[in-house]
Each structure stands twice: as structure tokens, then as C-alpha cells.
Amino acid sequence: MPAVPRVPAEPRPLDLNADLGEEITDDTALLGVVTSANVACGYHAGNARIMRAVCGQAAALGVSIGAQVSYDDRENFGRVARDVAAEVLAEQVAEQVGILSDIAREEGSVVRYLKPHGALYHRVLDDEAQALAVLAGSGDLPVLGLPGGVLLDLATAAGRRVLLEGFPDRAYTAQGRLVPRSEPGALIADADRIADHALELAAGAEPELDSLCVHGDHPGAVEHARAVRRALEAAGHQLRGL
Numbered sequence: 001m002p003a004v005p006r007v008p009a010e011p012r013p014l015d016l017n018a019d020l021g022e023e024i025t026d027d028t029a030l031l032g033v034v035t036s037a038n039v040a041c042g043y044h045a046g047n048a049r050i051m052r053a054v055c056g057q058a059a060a061l062g063v064s065i066g067a068q069v070s071y072d073d074r075e076n077f078g079r080v081a082r083d084v085a086a087e088v089l090a091e092q093v094a095e096q097v098g099i100l101s102d103i104a105r106e107e108g109s110v111v112r113y114l115k116p117h118g119a120l121y122h123r124v125l126d127d128e129a130q131a132l133a134v135l136a137g138s139g140d141l142p143v144l145g146l147p148g149g150v151l152l153d154l155a156t157a158a159g160r161r162v163l164l165e166g167f168p169d170r171a172y173t174a175q176g177r178l179v180p181r182s183e184p185g186a187l188i189a190d191a192d193r194i195a196d197h198a199l200e201l202a203a204g205a206e207p208e209l210d211s212l213c214v215h216g217d218h219p220g221a222v223e224h225a226r227a228v229r230r231a232l233e234a235a236g237h238q239l240r241g242l
Helices: 027-031 048-061 086-106 118-123 128-136 150-157 191-204 221-234
Strands: 013-020 036-040 064-069 111-116 143-145 162-166 211-214
Touching (some): 027 048, 027 221, 036 048, 036 111, 118 128, 191 221
Parallel strands (some): 013 036, 143 162
């Protein structure tokens, strides 16, 4: 007998996002699955040509575009924390958002939200100075991030819209943070397990999530995204961009 999809009490709109333009995954295939694209802005990966290609395809498919800002650290793919002066970080964030915004506009779309990448994403969960710098450099864009961090608290206090996300392809600590990549079991590689985790996050996370993220730098990123989308739609969720 086929498995019966788990249907949430109240199926609701939900976003599925992934990191694109990082020169790793199949951007075209992934854009055919996700509803929002976190586009690398050149500091940890990508360049203007790649940004243009991703934005053009996203616009054609109706996929929302977000600016994935990072430390200036291509050597380490933006995964090493940097002690950057707040005013410098704010300028770097503004430059990244500005470059992507110009390209998106030229390709018939707009940047709809902001999401830090890698080490910066985790740093601004607790570092108020760096979180304020990210907000200062990003205008009034909505901010996508992990629930419970300083960045989203400060964004809320400033009247910015905040968007909460979960990670079906990552393990969580008891405190609701992501298990560091260096620890065993941090990354979930099996598509079925990822899909099951996505359903758990979509139906049971507290507070309620706006989006689920599938990491685009994993070799199975497209397969994982497809499995998650199938599971969510079978459970009654309506997928739409941020």
C-alpha cells in the first residue's frame, strides 16, 4: 500500500529557497524547482555574468530573487568568520545588494529579500554589531534567517519584515541552531530523510516557518529540492516565492 502523505492541519503557503550563482550546482535545474533564489553577490562566489544568467532565468520562471551577502572571502567560500569593522561591513553589504539589484532590474525583476551567507549568517545570530552593519547596508529589504537570532530581532525592532527559515538537509542542536558542519551527522544526504525532515519543519516548527532551504552546494541539491517539493505539495502546502 502506498504511503499516505502527512497533511498538516491547515495547509499553507510556504517558500522553498536555495543558494544559486555559486558556480557549483546546476542553477538552471534548481531554478525549475525552487520558488526563491538566494543569489551569490560576488563576495564568496559568483560574478556579474553568473548573476545576470540566474536573475534572467528566475525572472522568466517567476522565482523570487534574494541577495545572499557574505564576507569578502572567496578563498574560503565565505565560511570563515571575519572581524570586519562595522562601517566596512555595512559598505560591503550595500555594494553586494546594489550590484545584484541593478542586474535584477535589468533582467526584469527585483531583489525581494536579504540573506547572509555562511560564516556571516551564523555570526549575526549573536553579534549585535555585525548584525546592525548588515541591516545598515541593506536598506529596507526583508531579512531571511534562522529563528531566534539577533539579526532578526534587530530587524523586527527596526520595523523590517522578517522571514523565518528551516533547513531540512541539516541537523539541529537542542537549542535550535544548526549542528556545525565539522561535526558528524551535521549534513543529511539522503533525499527521503530530507523530505521527511522538511515535512516535520513545515508542520511542527515553532515559530511557524516562512521558507525551507535546500543547500545548493551539495552534489545532490537538485534531487533533494525535488524530493522536498514533492513531499510538501503532497502534504497540501502551496509553494510560492518570498
